[in-house]
Amino acid sequence: MTATDGAMRSSVGTPGAEKRGMNLTLRIWRQQGPSVKGKMVTYKVTDISPDMSFLEMLDVLNEQLILQGDDPVAFDHDCREGICGMCGVMINGQAHGPQQTTTCQLHMRSFADGDTIDVEPWRATAFPVIKDLAVDRRAFDRIIQAGGYISVPTGTAPEAHATPVPKKDSDAAFDAATCIGCGACVAACPNASSMLFTAAKVTHLGLVPQGQPERDDRVVNMVAQQDYEGFGGCTNIGECSASCPKGISMETISRLNHDLLGALRAGARPKS
Amino acid sequence: MTVEHAQRRTPKVAKTNSVFKKAVMAVSGIIMVLYLIAHVVGNLKAFSGAEAFNSYSGWIRTVGNPAVPGQTTLWIIRLVLLAAVVAHFWAAVSLWRQAKRARPQGYVTKKAVAQSYASRTMRWGGVIIAAFIIYHILDLTTGTVNAEGFDSTPYDRLVASFQNPFVTIFYAISVILLGMHLRHGIWSATQTLGQSNRRREKTVSLFAIGFATLLTLGFLLVPFSVLFGLID
Ligand code: HEM
Ligand code: SF4
Ligand code: FES
Numbered sequence: 167m168t169a170t171d172g173a174m175r176s177s178v179g180t181p182g183a184e185k186r187g188m189n190l191t192l193r194i195w196r197q198q199g200p201s202v203k204g205k206m207v208t209y210k211v212t213d214i215s216p217d218m219s220f221l222e223m224l225d226v227l228n229e230q231l232i233l234q235g236d237d238p239v240a241f242d243h244d245c246r247e248g249i250c251g252m253c254g255v256m257i258n259g260q261a262h263g264p265q266q267t268t269t270c271q272l273h274m275r276s277f278a279d280g281d282t283i284d285v286e287p288w289r290a291t292a293f294p295v296i297k298d299l300a301v302d303r304r305a306f307d308r309i310i311q312a313g314g315y316i317s318v319p320t321g322t323a324p325e326a327h328a329t330p331v332p333k334k335d336s337d338a339a340f341d342a343a344t345c346i347g348c349g350a351c352v353a354a355c356p357n358a359s360s361m362l363f364t365a366a367k368v369t370h371l372g373l374v375p376q377g378q379p380e381r382d383d384r385v386v387n388m389v390a391q392q393d394y395e396g397f398g399g400c401t402n403i404g405e406c407s408a409s410c411p412k413g414i415s416m417e418t419i420s421r422l423n424h425d426l427l428g429a430l431r432a433g434a435r436p437k438s
Numbered sequence: 439m440t441v442e443h444a445q446r447r448t449p450k451v452a453k454t455n456s457v458f459k460k461a462v463m464a465v466s467g468i469i470m471v472l473y474l475i476a477h478v479v480g481n482l483k484a485f486s487g488a489e490a491f492n493s494y495s496g497w498i499r500t501v502g503n504p505a506v507p508g509q510t511t512l513w514i515i516r517l518v519l520l521a522a523v524v525a526h527f528w529a530a531v532s533l534w535r536q537a538k539r540a541r542p543q544g545y546v547t548k549k550a551v552a553q554s555y556a557s558r559t560m561r562w563g564g565v566i567i568a569a570f571i572i573y574h575i576l577d578l579t580t581g582t583v584n585a586e587g588f589d590s591t592p593y594d595r596l597v598a599s600f601q602n603p604f605v606t607i608f609y610a611i612s613v614i615l616l617g618m619h620l621r622h623g624i625w626s627a628t629q630t631l632g633q634s635n636r637r638r639e640k641t642v643s644l645f646a647i648g649f650a651t652l653l654t655l656g657f658l659l660v661p662f663s664v665l666f667g668l669i670d
Contacts, residue, residue, distance in 0.1 A: 399456030400460065401626060
């Protein structure tokens, strides 16, 4: 997108008045690779439309860098509509920035002309930096593999009324199922704990009948895996839930703890 | 960027997982809280004068006599409390180290959006509380660091200690830290033991604030009464 595009876009809706775009200073974490030392590098972008998403603003910067023959900033993204969970970065010290949404759904109108914006990758041992702002979140995949599934035959969908689920439970399960695995909870947590993510999965599957047979093993194995991956332990501070773009509640963590302590008492032990 | 298939690594840890440690912390914390409730009520005996206070202190040492001989009951309480402190401390240090390992490199810029002063000071606050507990025992139980020395009465030691404004201030800071520790601790323990939910969250928070405030005020009452000469 060129500077003129930005200016044109921003004038939409304000007929007559030619609103100018924003000029911003960006301080972005640049790191060549996983085992290389990184540092914050300062860039300027000009004439940014308030209607752009944060990622579009980074696109503008990258076009600028490519034209100058520089290495563009690596950042993850996919759907750009808030459902894939790929795009998380730390913006001015907040996971996904100042709004409780995903980075791709954050718009530049959340910032003011002349702002300096710090952009950093998620920081956690379990999420090593691949390059610049892109981190390896496969630790989440392995937590899912440890128990975040149900074992049922696939094929034709069963008749919807065959297994009734109380409305209250299905609502809570659906709320928990909205987790997109973005990792903001880990990034925001002072302990770098993945508890909210794991608790969302445990709640989602543990509240529906299909999740019951594996319920005890699931929670024990998923918690063992998250510890093994090197995430921190939860101390119920609540930064996770307040930073979660899907608003997953702290209640899920209590439910995980409840299930885990019950499962340990019942003799469930992690697979080794 | 290469994307290999994610491997399932086998967990090595068995029972001592992070949630188990938190449960140890919650249970030991609750044991200490129960003791503190009895302790704060006992302290108020100071308002009934030297004799009542000293005989209360003597009573603690002989509870259950003659069915349970000598100081048995007192020692059982002491050992349970010691076990609770050790377990609590072990779990705290172990989770602290786990958190350090989980993020060796911090953010250049980090903004807190939800954490309270109480939740942020659990660890260092806990360490100060531990130091205070040691000082407190050497001062009022054994008399080792008390101006009145070993062979004084408990009441004399109490008055001698809190007539010194520095002692009272250190005491006040520690007890206020303890109050904050419990403000977050009670909410945290409810979560850890899996007893919280969306409906209860507010009630638990309000209870935690109310309980912590009452307990702190209760503990502050006697030292300040000594300092201002209401008890002498
Ligand atoms: C020996 C010094 C102490 C240290 C180092 C310490 C440290 C900690 C830490 C790090 C936590 C977890 C923080 C969190 O959940 O965010 C905690 C929780 C707690 N502490 Fe302490 N503490 C100490 C003394 C005490 C005392 C004297 C009491 C009670 C009278 C107490 C009661 C609690 C309770 C109820 C919890 C909540 C347990 C939970 O989170 O599940 N602590 N403490
Ligand atoms: S719980 Fe929320 S913050 Fe954590 S991974 Fe899921 S959607 Fe992202
Ligand atoms: S790019 Fe898919 S959620 Fe942001």
